[in-house]
Amino acid sequence: MSAEWDDLKTVLAVARSGTLAAAGADLGLNYTTVARRVQRAEAALGVNLFHRLPDGYRATDIGLLVARHAALMDQQADGLFRALQGQDQTLRGRLVVTAPQLLIGPHVAPVLEQFSEQHPEVEVLLRATNDLLDLNRREADLAIRISRTPGDTLMGVRLCEQQAASFAAKSVAKRLKDYPDAPVEWIVYEQSPKVPKAAMELYPNSKVRMVFDDMAAMVGAAQAGLGVVRMPMFLGRASEGLEQVPVLPPQPYADIWVVAHRDVWPSAKVKTFREMLVPWFKSHWDCFVSS
Amino acid sequence: MSAEWDDLKTVLAVARSGTLAAAGADLGLNYTTVARRVQRAEAALGVNLFHRLPDGYRATDIGLLVARHAALMDQQADGLFRALQGQDQTLRGRLVVTAPQLLIGPHVAPVLEQFSEQHPEVEVLLRATNDLLDLNRREADLAIRISRTPGDTLMGVRLCEQQAASFAAKSVAKRLKDYPDAPVEWIVYEQSPKVPKAAMELYPNSKVRMVFDDMAAMVGAAQAGLGVVRMPMFLGRASEGLEQVPVLPPQPYADIWVVAHRDVWPSAKVKTFREMLVPWFKSHWDCFVSS
DNA sequence: ACTCATACATGCATTTTCGCATGTCGCACA
DNA sequence: TGTGCGACATGCGAAAATGCATGTATGAGT
Known part of the structure; x- marks a missing residue:
């Protein structure tokens, strides 16, 4: 047998x-x-x-x-x-990078471009998803993650700190300013489907208008003037037509990390990409926190 | 990749x-x-x-x-x-048994015969060797071993205790009796290449005549009258032409165990064979120790 | 009841893998 | 220096594994 x-x-x-x-x-x-x-x-x-x-x-x-x-x-x-x-100490072949969808446009794409220009023989495959791919099982080589911890068995470097705040369409922002006592209508995220506590204290007549399971859709809804959304600072600032509203003061948010499995960490491609991310985020820290 | x-x-x-x-x-x-x-x-x-x-x-x-x-x-x-x-709870297919060469003839073969008669659909493969086959790597399913411990990760049952004593050809035995002060010439095992301490105390003018690396050869040499050999009781008794000599009083020797990997232990073939060994050794305990 | 989609079984042609025969290379030994 | 041996490389026909096309069964939906 x-x-x-x-x-x-x-x-x-x-x-x-x-x-x-x-x-x-x-x-x-x-x-x-x-x-x-x-x-x-x-x-x-x-x-x-x-x-x-x-x-x-x-x-x-x-x-x-x-x-x-x-x-x-x-x-x-x-x-x-x-x-x-x-x-593997070569800068050739495939490198699989994963990052949260909404972070890619404003802050990963530029590094991707720079990397692939400097290392044209590396074929970068980007997996844009909010799912946590399993780096143990090699679903990706390198991950950019928004998280409080780098992850159990993984190695990681913190790229930058973040704050969240409240954003809304210009029309909504104007209404809030003109009628400070009117009810504040929120669009909240399914994973924490309540009006943020700090906002409730400042604006006791806040209420949930809608619950979404997708942050991109929430940005769209905010742009359409459906309500106020709590989102990371960088996202509100990068989204056309939104402006920060003082309903929720800036508050700490999960940090941004670059992580990889410890086995893969020393490979040339991962090392190079990682070392390109660090200075980029360092020079853009002001996108992520209130000045 | x-x-x-x-x-x-x-x-x-x-x-x-x-x-x-x-x-x-x-x-x-x-x-x-x-x-x-x-x-x-x-x-x-x-x-x-x-x-x-x-x-x-x-x-x-x-x-x-x-x-x-x-x-x-x-x-x-x-x-x-x-x-x-x-x-596997069937009594069909192959069962690999390993045992020390010298134990097989007198004490394993009878059980083998009994087992293969009762379970003709089991094909028993016997590996007669003094090497410790690796039961982790499935070099054998079940091992009969002469050892002080059943082995690290293995499961085992002690089949019987043993004693060793000194044996020699009849002619040598007679000479020892007739000339008690003549030097005692030993054939010793490479792994403990000295005259046994207890023998040295009783017969201070004992000396090593030859060192062998194989116990079967030592039996042959003893039979040929080349000297006195320390061997397990069962072996001396089962070897034609040898008799026990009082140069070395019976002394404890490594026990006989039946062992198997814990994973394999519960299989029907291993269980059945093992349970056939136990009563056989129990009823032949007097072959292994001095009466 | 009929249709459609999903999932598996089976037969056949193609591709891949495998084993054997033969040839090459380096080394030890006479 | 020649000879034999061990170990690998290579080419070719045989054998095995693979993919595709077709057929069957089951359950969902109309």
Whole structure:
């Protein structure tokens, strides 16, 4: 009893994704091949690994056992590729960078441009997402993150501090100034769906008008004059048609970090990109805090 | 940058064995295939993994890095196969047993026979060696060992206690009795190449005549009348033409254990074999200690 | 009831991988 | 200096793995 490692990898992919087709997409294989590899693994191990259900493959108990161990192998494989990447002292090949969507336009794109001009042989792939990609699993090499901590096992450098404040369309701002006692209508973020406490103290008749799950949409809504939004300073300042309103005084906000896995940290591409970010943010600190 | 797991496994095998041919033998592949997989891995990773030397392949620094990580994957794979084996509740298929060569004839063979009669669908493979096979790496499923401890991470049951004593050919025994003051000539084991202390106290003019590195050869030498040998009681008694001589009084010797990896311990085949050994040794305890 | 989408099974042609035979190189030994 | 051995490189036919096309089953939606 023994089995080929690639078949184990395939079993893991199927156990994770639940269907042959999805596993095949993960592995860059046709799902037919995936099915056959699963069969081979089952024959080699002499056990059934999956229940064939109408809506896909579901791992049996033993299939789960195999998948659990294969996942550990997968972690080791990731460790290997990270270590190799950490060794890589060339400025050629691919570099995967991830950053929060809204930070990219104003403050990452310029560094990207500078980097790719100076190192044209590096192919930069930018993943613009608010999801925290898994740097352990090499979903990205380097991440720019807005966070209070650099992250568990990752290495990081703080790029700058930030403040948040309240912003609104010019028309709304004027109305607030003209009628200081009128109710303040907020558009708030789903993850903290209340009027900020400090604002409530200053303007007791503030109220939530809408709850959004997306900050870009909130900027749009603020621009359209739907209400007041709490957002990081840099974002309000960079958004056309918005102005800061004194409903919420500037308050601390999560810092901006550049982070990478410790294995990958010393690689030339990561090091170079990182060292280009630092001075840029240093020279633009005034975009992020109230002057 | 990424690579197939099977190619990593191949790189590991080459790094371990140093030549394509030996790695191929390990993996059950033709060495040509091994060479090609190494090439593929190098291409996929974009680095050189081996120095091509006239007498084989030697891993580069990066090759060593890859091999180190692949070895961790290999450990996980071993863990997987052990876990599967531990789950196996059938009494079919292969069971690999290892035991010290000299214990097999008198005390393991009978149990082997009994087991294979009761469970004819189990193919027992016996590895007769004094080397400690690596049960982590599944070189054997179950081991009978003469040792003071069951072994680090292994599970074990003590089969019986043992004593050692001095044995010699009948002619030598007679001479010892007739001439109690004549020098006693010993054949000693390389691993403790001295006359046993207790014997030296009783017979101060004992001396080492020969040093052997193999216990079977020592038995033969004793039978040929070359001298006195300290050996486990069971061995002296089971060896034609030897008799116990009072030069060395019976003294404690390492116990006999049956051990297995904890993962494999609960499997039906291991459990059944183990449970057959226990009563057999229990009923033959008098072969191992002086009555 | 019918249609559509999803997911898998199966047969066949193609591509890739594999093993064997042969050739080269370096080294030890006579 | 020649000879034999061990180890690898290379070319070619055989074998295996792969992808594509087609067919079947199930469940959702109309």
